[in-house]
Amino acid sequence: MGLIDRRMGIFLAGLFILTVAIPVGNLLIDGKPVPSYLVSLFGKYLCYALLAVALDLVWGYCGILSLGHGAFFALGGYAMGMHLMRQIGDRGVYANPDLPDFMVFLNYSELPWFWHGFDMFWFACLMVMLVPGLLAFVFGWFAFRSRVTGVYLSIITQAMTYALMLAFFRNEMGFGGNNGLTDFKDVLGFNLQSDSTRAGLFILSAIALAAGLLIAKAITNSKLGKILIAIRDSESRTRFLGYRVEEYKLFVFVVSAMMAGVAGALYTPQVGIINPGEFSPANSIEIVIWVALGGRGTLVGAAIGAFLVALTKTLLTGWLPEAWLFALGALFIFVTLFMPTGVLGVIESTLRRKPAPKPTQEASV
Amino acid sequence: MTHLRSYLFTVLTCVAGLLATMATAQDFDALVASLPDGNFDDRAAVVGQIAASGDDRAVGLLEALSDGELQVLKSDGRLVIVTDVKGVDIAADALTGAEAGVVPRRGASAIRVNNSLRRTIGAAIGILTLSSPDPARRLTAAEAAFRAPDPDQLDLLQTAILDETDPRVSAALKSAIAATTLAGDSTVADKLAAIAILKTQANQAALGILTPLVAAPDAQIAAAAADAVDQIERTQKLWSGAQNVLFGISLGSVLLLAAIGLAITFGVMGVINMAHGELVMIGAYTTFAVQEVIRNSFPFLFDWSLLIAAPLAFLMAGAVGVAIERGCVRFLYGRPLETLLATWGVSLILQQTVRSIFGPNNREVGNPSWMSGAFDIGHLTITYNRLWIFVFALAVFAILLFVMKKTPIGLQMRAVTQNRAMAASMGIRTGWVDAMTFGLGAGIAGLAGVALSQIDNVSPNLGQSYIVDSFMVVVFGGAGNIWGTLAGAFSIGIANKFLEPYSGAVLAKIIVLVCIILFIQKRPRGLFAVKGRAVDG
Numbered sequence: 001m002g003l004i005d006r007r008m009g010i011f012l013a014g015l016f017i018l019t020v021a022i023p024v025g026n027l028l029i030d031g032k033p034v035p036s037y038l039v040s041l042f043g044k045y046l047c048y049a050l051l052a053v054a055l056d057l058v059w060g061y062c063g064i065l066s067l068g069h070g071a072f073f074a075l076g077g078y079a080m081g082m083h084l085m086r087q088i089g090d091r092g093v094y095a096n097p098d099l100p101d102f103m104v105f106l107n108y109s110e111l112p113w114f115w116h117g118f119d120m121f122w123f124a125c126l127m128v129m130l131v132p133g134l135l136a137f138v139f140g141w142f143a144f145r146s147r148v149t150g151v152y153l154s155i156i157t158q159a160m161t162y163a164l165m166l167a168f169f170r171n172e173m174g175f176g177g178n179n180g181l182t183d184f185k186d187v188l189g190f191n192l193q194s195d196s197t198r199a200g201l202f203i204l205s206a207i208a209l210a211a212g213l214l215i216a217k218a219i220t221n222s223k224l225g226k227i228l229i230a231i232r233d234s235e236s237r238t239r240f241l242g243y244r245v246e247e248y249k250l251f252v253f254v255v256s257a258m259m260a261g262v263a264g265a266l267y268t269p270q271v272g273i274i275n276p277g278e279f280s281p282a283n284s285i286e287i288v289i290w291v292a293l294g295g296r297g298t299l300v301g302a303a304i305g306a307f308l309v310a311l312t313k314t315l316l317t318g319w320l321p322e323a324w325l326f327a328l329g330a331l332f333i334f335v336t337l338f339m340p341t342g343v344l345g346v347i348e349s350t351l352r353r354k355p356a357p358k359p360t361q362e363a364s365v
Numbered sequence: 366m367t368h369l370r371s372y373l374f375t376v377l378t379c380v381a382g383l384l385a386t387m388a389t390a391q392d393f394d395a396l397v398a399s400l401p402d403g404n405f406d407d408r409a410a411v412v413g414q415i416a417a418s419g420d421d422r423a424v425g426l427l428e429a430l431s432d433g434e435l436q437v438l439k440s441d442g443r444l445v446i447v448t449d450v451k452g453v454d455i456a457a458d459a460l461t462g463a464e465a466g467v468v469p470r471r472g473a474s475a476i477r478v479n480n481s482l483r484r485t486i487g488a489a490i491g492i493l494t495l496s497s498p499d500p501a502r503r504l505t506a507a508e509a510a511f512r513a514p515d516p517d518q519l520d521l522l523q524t525a526i527l528d529e530t531d532p533r534v535s536a537a538l539k540s541a542i543a544a545t546t547l548a549g550d551s552t553v554a555d556k557l558a559a560i561a562i563l564k565t566q567a568n569q570a571a572l573g574i575l576t577p578l579v580a581a582p583d584a585q586i587a588a589a590a591a592d593a594v595d596q597i598e599r600t601q602k603l604w605s606g607a608q609n610v611l612f613g614i615s616l617g618s619v620l621l622l623a624a625i626g627l628a629i630t631f632g633v634m635g636v637i638n639m640a641h642g643e644l645v646m647i648g649a650y651t652t653f654a655v656q657e658v659i660r661n662s663f664p665f666l667f668d669w670s671l672l673i674a675a676p677l678a679f680l681m682a683g684a685v686g687v688a689i690e691r692g693c694v695r696f697l698y699g700r701p702l703e704t705l706l707a708t709w710g711v712s713l714i715l716q717q718t719v720r721s722i723f724g725p726n727n728r729e730v731g732n733p734s735w736m737s738g739a740f741d742i743g744h745l746t747i748t749y750n751r752l753w754i755f756v757f758a759l760a761v762f763a764i765l766l767f768v769m770k771k772t773p774i775g776l777q778m779r780a781v782t783q784n785r786a787m788a789a790s791m792g793i794r795t796g797w798v799d800a801m802t803f804g805l806g807a808g809i810a811g812l813a814g815v816a817l818s819q820i821d822n823v824s825p826n827l828g829q830s831y832i833v834d835s836f837m838v839v840v841f842g843g844a845g846n847i848w849g850t851l852a853g854a855f856s857i858g859i860a861n862k863f864l865e866p867y868s869g870a871v872l873a874k875i876i877v878l879v880c881i882i883l884f885i886q887k888r889p890r891g892l893f894a895v896k897g898r899a900v901d902g
Contacts, residue, residue, distance in 0.1 A: 065702045142886040151637050151701045152889055155836050156882050162833045163878040166871050281833060285639075285709050292706060325717035332710025336703045337696055 003217055007344075011300040012210060018042070019206040023199035039198045040270045045310045046205035047267040050212045052290040052306035053299055054259035057216045059288070060297030061225065062252050063232035065150075068157030069260050070284035071164050072132035076261030077274040078168075079131055081181035082115060083124030084192075084269060088185050101183065102176045112174040121188060128265040129258045136257030137250065144246035144253075149235065158281045165279035180275025187269055198270070205266045209303065212259050216299050219255065228252055289328070292335050295342025304344060393418050394460055397426065397444060401437050401476050408478070409485045413517050416489035424493050426459060431486040435459060436473040447473060488513040495521065495538075500531040507537035512570060514541070516549025540566055544574050557589050564593040568744065572597050604744040609862045615751040617858025618758035619820070621851060622813035623831040624838035625762060628850040629806030630686075632839050633769075633782055636694055636803065637705040640712035641835060642828025643719075644807045647685055648678035648814020649823045650719055653728045660731075668733040671815060678811040685715070686807020687800050695799060712828065720825040730818040754816045761812055762851060768805070769847065778802045837881050843891025852892060857881070 004012065022042055025034030051073050058064040090097040094104040099111060117123040139160060143153055171177035190197040219225050230238045231245050239245045268274045277283070286309070294305020309331070316324045339346060396415050400408060412430070415423050429435040429446045436447045438456065445456035445465050456465040456473065478486070487509065494506040503525075510522060522545060526538040543559035551559075560578070563571040575597070578590035623645060630638045638644075655674040659666050666673070689711055697704045732750060739748040769775040780788040781798045789795050814827075821827060834857075842853025857877060864873035885891075 065705075142883070146886040146889055148885060148889045151705065152840065152885065154637075154702065154705060155840055156885055159833055159837060159878050159882055163875045163882075166875050166878075170871055282829070285706075288706060289710075322717065322721055325713045325720075329710040329713030329717070332713070333693055333707045336707040336710075337693065340703075 003214060003221065007298070007300050007348075008213065008217060011303065012213070015206055015210060019203055023203060027195060027199055036195050036198060039195070039202050041314065043198070043202040043205045043270040044267060045307050046202070046209050047263045047270070048287075048290065048306040048310050049303035050205070050209045050263040050266075051260050051287055052294065052302035053209070053212050053216055054256040054263065055287050056291045056294075056296065056299055056302035057219065057259070058253055058256045059291060060299070060302070061220050061232060062228045062249060063235070064249060064253060065154045065288065066157045066253075066256075067154045067281065067284050067288065068161040069256070069287050070281075071161035071279055072136060072257040072260035073264040073267070073287075074164075074168075074274065074276075074278035075132045075135065076128045076264030077268040077278060078175060078181065078264075079118075079124055079127040079261070080265035080268045081184070081274040082118040082127075082175075083121060084184040084187060085181050086115070086119040087187060088183065091185055092183070100176075100181075102179065102181075103174070106171055106177075108174075115174065125265070128261050132257040132261035132264075133254050136254045140250045140253040144249045147246075158284065161279050161284050162281050165276050165281075168276035168279060176275075178276060180273055180277075181268075182273040182275075184269060184272060192269055192272070201266065201270050205270070208262055208266055212262070213299055213303065215255075215259070219252065220299070224248065224251075286328070289332050289335065291342075293331065293339075293342055295344035298342070298344050301342050301344035305342065308343070393422075397460060400430070400435070400444070405477075405479055405482050408476075409482055412482070412485055412489050413515070416493055417517070417521070422460065424490055427486050427490050427493075429459070430476060431478060431483050431490075433475045433478065436468075436475045438465070438468070438473050440472065445473065447475075484513055485515075488515050488518070495525045500534055503529070503531070503534045504537055507534055507541045511537065511541040511544050514544040514548040514574070516545060519545045519549060519551075540571070544571075547574060547578065553583055553585055556583075556586055560586070560589045560593050564596055566597075568597075569601075572601070601744075605866075607743075608745055609866070610859060611745060611747065612865075613859030613862035614755060614855060615858070616861055617855035618751075618755040619817065620834060620838050620858055621758045621762065621854035622754070622816050623810075624835040624842075624850055624854055625758075625765060625847075626806040626808075626810035626813060627835045627839050628842075628844075628847050629765070629809065630803055631836070632844040632846065632850065633778065634799070634802055634806075635701065635782070635844070636698075637701050637708065638689075638694075638803075638806070639705055639709040639832065640689060640715060640828075641806075641810055642830070642832035643712045643715040644682045644686060644810035644828070645814040645817060645831060646719060646823075646825065646828040647682045647715070648811030649730070649818040649821075649827055650723060650728070650814070651678040651681045651811065652815045652818040653723075653730050653823055656730055667731070668735060670731075671733055671736075671819075675812060675815050678815045679808040680811075682811025682814065683804040683808030686810075687804040689807070690800050690803035694803065695796065698799075712832075716825050716828070723825070725825060727822040727824045730823050732819060736819060750819050754819065757812075757816050761809060762847075765805075765809060766847060774798070774801060778805075833878075837878065840885060840891055841881050843893040846891070846893045849891055849893035856892075 022034055022039055026032060026036060026039050051069065054072075055066065055069045058066055085100045088100065092101040092104075094101055096104045099108055103111070118127070139157075143156065148156065167173055168175050168180075169178050175181070184192050186192055187197070190200065192198075220228065227238065227243055227248055230241075230243075231248060235245055264274075264278075287306075290306035290309050291302040292305070293309060294303065295301025309328075312327065313324060316327055335342070341349070393415070396411055396418065400411055412427065415427065426435065426446075434447050436445055436456070437443070438445055443465065444459040445468075446459050447454050447456050447468055449455075454468040454473075456468045457463065458465055490509075494502045495510070497503055497506070507522075507525075510518060519542065522538060522542045526535060526542065529535045529538055539562055543562040546555050546559040547563075560575065563575055572594060575590050575594050579587055579594060581587045581590060623642075626644065627638065627641050630636050630641065652671065652674040655677060656667075656670045659670050659673070689708065693707050693711060694704055697707060736750040736753055739746050741747075767775075769778065777788070777793050777798045778801070780791070780793060781795050781802075785795055788798075817827065817831075821830075838853045838857060839850055841857060842849030842851070860880075861873050861877050864876055867873075868876060
């Protein structure tokens with residue numbers, strides 16, 4: 001099986017069409033058949049899709065149900081947000097060339113040490129991957145080594161993102177407290193409000209999603225990927241066969257966290273704000289339902305699931321705000337009870353009357 | 366020399382005090398008349414003399430002066446007390462109380478007071494009430510004299526303590542005399558005695574009086590004061606430790622209540638019930654609904670509202686719990702991660718249902734009379750609602766323990782969780798037992814809601830704020846062990862409150878969370894792990 005099988009091929013083709021059609025519709029055709037806000041909206045969905053792929057990599061292929069992936073996403077977003085804050089320079093409300101607005105407001109006299117370096121784009125990009133990766137490494141190193149698995153791991157990852165949320169809500173942390181980071185002006189000299197920048201970010205998100213999918217696919221196709229699946233299906237048996245289970249888990253967990261960080265970094269400039277709400281445990285659980293809806297362990301399905309849920313959310317919260325939580329709640333119950341293979345599994349099995357490769361019963365334990 | 370001078374001064378003040386007490390009503394009128402003259406300092410002196418006169422009218426007059434109601438009529442220069450009656454200023458003679466008619470706009474000017482004068486007046490009024498027949502008022506007065514010691518009032522206080530029969534007032538007076546002695550120019554021996562008295566007080570006010578004395582010119586006094594300050598600080602540290610333990614126990618009982626239902630569903634059954642917080646919320650809203658009915662129809666039952674709400678909340682949340690188990694969880698046994706997701710979905714639906722019915726805002730749940738107020742033990746203040754919640758938590762815990770260990774249904778629950786197939790072969794209806802067990806856990810969550818409605822905001826988000834905490838408690842204590850939940854709740858609660866003074870509330874919570882995460886790495890099965898073959902079942 002090559003890197004691009006039929007499923008991946010169809011998805012990438014669709015993604016490519018979308019990536020061409022939306023910017024063209026927005027920038028080149030007169031009368032703008034695609035309004036500018038749609039470009040950012042779809043860009044946001046692409047970030048979610050990348051995040052879902054990241055989670056599918058650890059949950060679908062290694063059985064690690066992380067309820068804290070929102071934390072890695074938010075950390076990447078904050079790293080990018082910090083760079084964008086520094087780019088504002090003296091154009092803020094207080095016109096202070098050295099300090100972002102919220103620091104002036106909170107009576108900071110100088111830049112906290114961890115803000116240094118973020119005025120350089122390459123440094124911020126490095127941090128986008130490094131910070132989530134490091135957190136995942138430390139956390140995973142402790143957790144996997146002491147064999148915290150299954151539900152216990154899920155609960156402590158949830159506690160991790162909850163603790164981070166509480167921390168980032170504090171004004172003393174130096175990340176803007178509950179207002180977060182916002183009021184960005186430009187990135188690398190491009191105005192964030194202009195249509196062409198938005199289109200550029202959209203295309204970048206699409207490329208990142210495609211790259212993320214291919215990397216994840218490459219990992220799962222390799223020998224290492226087979227071992228990951230073995231760990232998912234029977235962790236102790238794999239350990240008895242002589243594999244160092246915790247190292248494999250740690251590797252895939254860190255890669256996934258970095259991917260989530262990149263998704264967050266692309267998300268921040270397109271949405272225009274990053275705040276501690278992104279760390280909330282509810283957000284992280286929502287990511288899980290994207291993956292479950294699309295089809296766990298299929299990568300492409302995760303991306304589709306993220307897209308579907310996010311689109312429904314946008315539509316429903318606009319039309320019937322009260323109905324959204326009902327719909328989401330029902331979705332959680334329905335998918336877990338009746339659609340264990342997700343949308344992709346259902347479609348493929350009805351199309352070809354041949355069930356798609358799906359996680360075995362044992363795997364979900 | 367110093368001794369002599371302070372002695373002389375004492376004598377002089379005594380004489381002055383005596384003279385003042387002997388002053389006749391005529392002098393009182395003259396004193397009052399002289400109030401508008403001079404600057405604030407002069408006025409303060411006059412206030413002192415008025416207080417010392419012991420005249421019946423003094424309290425009312427001084428209160429009026431403090432409130433700016435004592436005014437001078439511009440027409441004839443008479444002193445009047447002006448009161449606002451329905452927007453019209455009515456004047457009454459300050460001395461006789463006779464009506465003086467309506468004051469025209471800008472027809473009178475108030476005698477001006479500043480904050481320091483207001484304090485003087487406050488102390489003076491305090492002293493005057495020392496002779497009140499009501500012990501509570503005398504106590505307030507003695508405490509006021511302690512807070513704002515005025516050397517001129519020493520004699521009054523010393524007279525008052527001779528006639529005092531109430532032991533509490535007497536003790537307060539003793540401290541007030543000590544504080545007053547230290548503020549004035551008494552002999553060194555007197556002051557040392559005063560320091561000794563304050564030393565036994567061991568509160569912040571005593572510390573406030575003694576701390577400046579450490580730098581007193583007299584070495585003896587300075588040493589005594591330093592010693593006293595030292596001892597008071599030590600006592601205070603002890604008390605604040607006790608206070609932290611108390612707060613911690615209080616927080617622990619809240620955590621215990623929130624987590625104990627989870628100890629059944631998660632700990633015993635192994636079901637990750639993410640809707641647990643929402644079951645707590647349902648209990649709280651049941652309490653709210655019961656109180657609404659009682660308020661509107663049977664107001665005399667209000668004090669009983671919580672006792673009425675508790676069984677209803679248990680049944681309500683229990684019924685929802687059974688519905689969740691039968692409708693959803695039972696299809697997912699053995700697949701904990703799926704259970705987690707499905708019950709999360711349930712929690713979203715419950716939240717939105719409550720939000721649609723009751724609205725998104727906080728609902729007010731009243732405290733019955735027996736839950737409001739507080740009492741003191743030593744330097745500790747214990748509020749009744751915290752005390753009752755503690756009692757309630759322990760009672761719920763005890764009942765749960767009894768049900769699990771001593772009743773047939775408890776026996777069946779344990780049998781089913783330990784070996785389902787074997788239990789089924791013995792004729793136990795496992796499906797029914799599952800539903801009952803889940804319902805029991807859910808019902809207890811509802812009971813927790815009744816208690817939490819007393820101390821927290823009743824809103825659709827109530828459950829969300831407890832879910833992470835409750836899981837932490839159960840996991841920390843060790844799933845499957847109810848005693849572990851008890852230990853986990855109180856140790857997390859107390860640890861939190863001991864950290865709070867150093868790090869602030871939010872950071873304390875974060876530190877505790879991180880510690881628990883680290884702890885789980887070390888002992889993945891919690892504080893009191895269940896041992897044996899059931900562990901990996």
